[in-house]
Amino acid sequence: MDNNAFLTQAEAADVLRMSPRTLERYRVAGNGPRYIKAGRRVLYKFAELEAWADANTFTSTSEEGQRRG
Numbered sequence: 001m002d003n004n005a006f007l008t009q010a011e012a013a014d015v016l017r018m019s020p021r022t023l024e025r026y027r028v029a030g031n032g033p034r035y036i037k038a039g040r041r042v043l044y045k046f047a048e049l050e051a052w053a054d055a056n057t058f059t060s061t062s063e064e065g066q067r068r069g
Helices: 009-016 020-029 046-055 061-068
Strands: 036-038 041-045
Touching: 009 020, 009 041, 009 046, 041 046
Parallel strands: none
Antiparallel strands: 036 041
């Protein structure tokens, strides 16, 4: 997929293998991937989804706790 492709919330959720509602909750809480507002629409760049997934990749549960703390 083109890194500059814009995806809808449903398409982005499919890429991340989560529900659109979960992705929406992450967006509201401010801990989801970066997004773009186009009028009333929320769009995600594929590259931003990859960057967010990379930033939330861990090798152990203890590493995750250290990064959040």
